[in-house]
Amino acid sequence: MRVPYNWLKEYVDLSGISPPELADRLVMTGTAVESVQTLKPSFQQVIVGEIKEMVRHPRADKLWICQVSLGHRPATIVCGATNIKVGDKVPVARPGAILQGAVLEAREIREVKSQGMLCSEAELGLGEDQSGILILDPSCQVGLPLDEALGLRDTVLELEITPNRPDCLGLIGIAREVAAIFGRPLTVPSVHVEEGELPASHWIRISIADSDLCLRYSGRLLQGVEVKPSPLWMQVRLGAVGLRPINNVVDVTNYVMWETSQPLHAFDYGKIENQQIIVRRAREGEKIVTLDGVERYLESEMLVIADDHNPVALAGVMGGVETEVSENTSVTLLESANFDPVSILRTSQKLGLRSEASNRFEKGLDPNQSLYALDRAAMLMREVAGGTILKGAVDIYPRRLAPWRLQLRPKRVIQILGCPISKKEIKAILGSLELEVSGEEPLEVTVPTFRRDLEREIDLIEEVARLYGYDKFPSTLPASSGRVGELSWEQKRINLVREVMIGCGLWETINYSFTDHKSMDKAGLKVADPRRHSVAIANPIIEDFSILKTTLLLGLLQVIEKNCRVDKENVFIFELAKTYHPRDGQDLPHEPRALAAAITGLWFGRFWSEPVRKVDFYDLKGIVEELARALDLQEPQWLPTSYDPFYEGKCAWVEIGGERVGIAGQIHPLVIKRYEIPNEVFAFELDLDRILALPTCQKEFRGIPRYPSITVDLALIVDEEVNYLQVRDVIQTGGGKGLKDVTLFDVYRGRQIPEGKKSLAFSLTFQEEDRTLRDEEVQEKVDRIVQELNRELGAELRSR
Structure with a gap:
C-alpha cells in the first residue's frame, strides 16, 4: 500500500x-x-508563469512573442502553441533549466531572443500530450517552482x-x-451530491439474484459526461501510488478506491442491454472478455455482474470489454458493491487474475462504506467530467450489517499488559479509533463495521496496547518456577540426525510442502504408485502447488536441477520434513516425518592432494550406516529391490533390526535426463518416525586388551546368490566368543572362479581377554568355521 x-x-x-x-x-x-x-520530477528549475501579453512574431505568422510574468520580472518567450491566451498560467523553463536530461539555453528565433520556453505535458515528463502548452490551474502562485505548485515533490x-x-x-x-x-483530528471529505430532477431508478434496474455472495450493490447514473484526460493534480496523485492515468471517468474510480479502500467500476450505460443489472452466479461455460483483452471461461461458483443477457463484469475482480468506458461514452453507470470475500478469492485464483479490487474485496470490506464511496466518486466525476447526476442512488442492501458491542474489563487490560493504564486512558485510546465507549466496569464498547477484526475482548486489549505504545511498557523478567527447561528425548534425537547429516558434508534444504502431478510424472512415478495417492489442495496458490507432497525426493531433485543450471554440479543435500498421505474416512492425513538425502558430482570437488572421484552408492551407504551408529541402532541391512525413481538393480530396501525403514539407490538415468542433471545421482529416503521408534543397542564398555590378537585371512567360493550377510553370520556363530572382528576385504569373479560362483575374502581377528591364544586353537576355530560354511552355504575354500 x-x-x-x-x-x-x-x-x-x-x-x-x-x-x-x-x-x-x-x-x-x-x-x-x-x-x-x-x-x-525529472525536470529542474521550471517555475509558474502568467502570460501578460501576446503579439505575432514579425517574421513568422505561426509564432507568438509572449510577455510572461515570473513574479519578479517579465520574460520574453517565443512560442508556437495555439492553445494559450493572455491570463493563462503556464510552466516556464528559463535558461539553465533541465528538461529530459538536457540543459536549456537562451536562443534567438527569427531575430527575437527567447528567454526561455513554455512547456508541454510531454516535455515535462508528466504525460504523453505534446499537442500544446500545459495550462495550469488559475490558483497556482506565479513564480513558485512548478514541482512545488503541482505537489510533485x-x-x-x-x-x-x-x-x-x-x-x-x-x-x-x-x-x-x-x-x-x-492525537489529532481526522478530516473525512464531506460529500454533497448535486442531483438532477430525473430519478435514476427509472433508468436502471438492479437486482441481486445470489445474495449469499453479494451483500450490497449500489449504482448512480451520470448523464452528459465528457470522457477526457483527468486534471493534472489527479494524474499526479495516481502516479504517486503507482496507478497509470487512463481517463477522467476511470481515474475517479481509482482515486476514490485509493482514498476509501472501496473499489468502484464505471460502465458505459449505453452498452447495457435492457438497462438492467443482475448480480448472479455465472452459468457453466459462460465466457467474458475482461479489460485486459483475455477471453475467460467461467464456472458456476463465480459471481458476475450481468445485463439482461450476458456478463458485463467479473464481480470484484475486473470489468468486461463490452461495457468499457470510451471517448464516445456520454452516460455512465457507477457501481459500488460489497461481495463475499471467499468467492472473490476463489474466482481470482482459479482465473489467475489479480487486481487492486480483488485484493481488497477478498479481505472483507465494510458494506456500510460503499454508498459513501459511490457518492464521493459521483461528486468528483461531475467535477472533472461534467454532466448531471440523476436523482437518487439505486441501493440494494438486503441484510444490513450493524455495529456490535463488546465488553472490556479495565482490570483485565492491566492484568494482560502488566502496566497500570488508567480507565481514562483506555477510553481515550478506544475513542480515538472511533469506537464508542460507555459504562464503567466493564466498559461497553460499540465496534464500527469497518473494524471487522475486533471480535473479542482480547482484540480490544491489543488496540489499547499498540496505541498506548509498546515502548512505554516496563522491562520485567518473566516469572520462573525454578526448573531448567530442556529438549525432549525426541527433539535431541532429531537434532542428532541433523548433526550427523551435516557432519557427513550435506547441506540441509527446506522445500515447499506442495507439489503437483507433473512433478511426479517427471520423476517417473507410475500411475499405480501409492505415492501418487495424495491430498489435494482445495485452493492452491498456484497450479504447481496443487497437492501435498508424499515423498521428499521430488524436492531434492528440483534443488539439484536448479544448482546444475548455475554450474553447481557437486551437490550434497538432505531434507528433514513431513510427508502427507490421505487416510480413508478421515479428514486429516497421516503425516510421518521423513529424512531424505541426495548426492551427485565429485566427492567434495577437486583437491591437488586427492584423486578425483565421483560419488557412488557406497558413499550413500556410509551416510546411512553412520546415522545408525550415531543413534545406537543395529547395523543396517541392504536388500536389493526395484522401486521408482531408482535404477533397477541399483537400489535396495534399508532394514534395521528386522524392520524396513526406507529405500536407497541410484536415481534412474531417464529421470536424471528429464531434470537435465549431468552426473549420476544417489539418494535415499527413510521413515524417520519409524527409525526413532527403534530400540537402541546396549553399549558395552571393555578395558584395553592386555593380550595380542591373531588375524587370519579366509578366501571362500560361494554361489552367486549367497550374500555377504549370510556368510558373516555363519562365521560369527562358528568363531564363538574369541572372534572379535570379521571384515570383507575382497570380492572376485573371474577366470579361476567357476561360472555362477564368486570369491569372498574375509579377515578374521581372534583375541582372548585372559590369555594369549595359541596358533593351534585359532586353527581349530577356523576349521570349525569352514565346516559350518560348507554345511550351511555350500562354501568351499579357495585354493588359488
Whole structure:
C-alpha cells in the first residue's frame, strides 16, 4: 500500500511530523513500513508563469512573442502553441533549466531572443500530450517552482497491510490510524451530491439474484459526461501510488478506491442491454472478455455482474470489454458493491487474475462504506467530467450489517499488559479509533463495521496496547518456577540426525510442502504408485502447488536441477520434513516425518592432494550406516529391490533390526535426463518416525586388551546368490566368543572362479581377554568355521 505524504495531509494534520518520524510511529503501532521513498520530477528549475501579453512574431505568422510574468520580472518567450491566451498560467523553463536530461539555453528565433520556453505535458515528463502548452490551474502562485505548485515533490511510504485490516487499504483508514497515534483530528471529505430532477431508478434496474455472495450493490447514473484526460493534480496523485492515468471517468474510480479502500467500476450505460443489472452466479461455460483483452471461461461458483443477457463484469475482480468506458461514452453507470470475500478469492485464483479490487474485496470490506464511496466518486466525476447526476442512488442492501458491542474489563487490560493504564486512558485510546465507549466496569464498547477484526475482548486489549505504545511498557523478567527447561528425548534425537547429516558434508534444504502431478510424472512415478495417492489442495496458490507432497525426493531433485543450471554440479543435500498421505474416512492425513538425502558430482570437488572421484552408492551407504551408529541402532541391512525413481538393480530396501525403514539407490538415468542433471545421482529416503521408534543397542564398555590378537585371512567360493550377510553370520556363530572382528576385504569373479560362483575374502581377528591364544586353537576355530560354511552355504575354500 503506497501512501503519499502530501495526499495523506488532506485527511490529518501532519505539521511538525516528518515522514521518517511518521514511519517510526506506524511501525511501533503495528503497521509495517517497508520503505520510505522520495519522489521528485525529472525536470529542474521550471517555475509558474502568467502570460501578460501576446503579439505575432514579425517574421513568422505561426509564432507568438509572449510577455510572461515570473513574479519578479517579465520574460520574453517565443512560442508556437495555439492553445494559450493572455491570463493563462503556464510552466516556464528559463535558461539553465533541465528538461529530459538536457540543459536549456537562451536562443534567438527569427531575430527575437527567447528567454526561455513554455512547456508541454510531454516535455515535462508528466504525460504523453505534446499537442500544446500545459495550462495550469488559475490558483497556482506565479513564480513558485512548478514541482512545488503541482505537489510533485513528495515522500511515499510503502506499507505492509495485514489481511485483517482492509480498512487500511485506503488513505482515510491510514489517516484514522495516524490521527489516533498523534492525537489529532481526522478530516473525512464531506460529500454533497448535486442531483438532477430525473430519478435514476427509472433508468436502471438492479437486482441481486445470489445474495449469499453479494451483500450490497449500489449504482448512480451520470448523464452528459465528457470522457477526457483527468486534471493534472489527479494524474499526479495516481502516479504517486503507482496507478497509470487512463481517463477522467476511470481515474475517479481509482482515486476514490485509493482514498476509501472501496473499489468502484464505471460502465458505459449505453452498452447495457435492457438497462438492467443482475448480480448472479455465472452459468457453466459462460465466457467474458475482461479489460485486459483475455477471453475467460467461467464456472458456476463465480459471481458476475450481468445485463439482461450476458456478463458485463467479473464481480470484484475486473470489468468486461463490452461495457468499457470510451471517448464516445456520454452516460455512465457507477457501481459500488460489497461481495463475499471467499468467492472473490476463489474466482481470482482459479482465473489467475489479480487486481487492486480483488485484493481488497477478498479481505472483507465494510458494506456500510460503499454508498459513501459511490457518492464521493459521483461528486468528483461531475467535477472533472461534467454532466448531471440523476436523482437518487439505486441501493440494494438486503441484510444490513450493524455495529456490535463488546465488553472490556479495565482490570483485565492491566492484568494482560502488566502496566497500570488508567480507565481514562483506555477510553481515550478506544475513542480515538472511533469506537464508542460507555459504562464503567466493564466498559461497553460499540465496534464500527469497518473494524471487522475486533471480535473479542482480547482484540480490544491489543488496540489499547499498540496505541498506548509498546515502548512505554516496563522491562520485567518473566516469572520462573525454578526448573531448567530442556529438549525432549525426541527433539535431541532429531537434532542428532541433523548433526550427523551435516557432519557427513550435506547441506540441509527446506522445500515447499506442495507439489503437483507433473512433478511426479517427471520423476517417473507410475500411475499405480501409492505415492501418487495424495491430498489435494482445495485452493492452491498456484497450479504447481496443487497437492501435498508424499515423498521428499521430488524436492531434492528440483534443488539439484536448479544448482546444475548455475554450474553447481557437486551437490550434497538432505531434507528433514513431513510427508502427507490421505487416510480413508478421515479428514486429516497421516503425516510421518521423513529424512531424505541426495548426492551427485565429485566427492567434495577437486583437491591437488586427492584423486578425483565421483560419488557412488557406497558413499550413500556410509551416510546411512553412520546415522545408525550415531543413534545406537543395529547395523543396517541392504536388500536389493526395484522401486521408482531408482535404477533397477541399483537400489535396495534399508532394514534395521528386522524392520524396513526406507529405500536407497541410484536415481534412474531417464529421470536424471528429464531434470537435465549431468552426473549420476544417489539418494535415499527413510521413515524417520519409524527409525526413532527403534530400540537402541546396549553399549558395552571393555578395558584395553592386555593380550595380542591373531588375524587370519579366509578366501571362500560361494554361489552367486549367497550374500555377504549370510556368510558373516555363519562365521560369527562358528568363531564363538574369541572372534572379535570379521571384515570383507575382497570380492572376485573371474577366470579361476567357476561360472555362477564368486570369491569372498574375509579377515578374521581372534583375541582372548585372559590369555594369549595359541596358533593351534585359532586353527581349530577356523576349521570349525569352514565346516559350518560348507554345511550351511555350500562354501568351499579357495585354493588359488
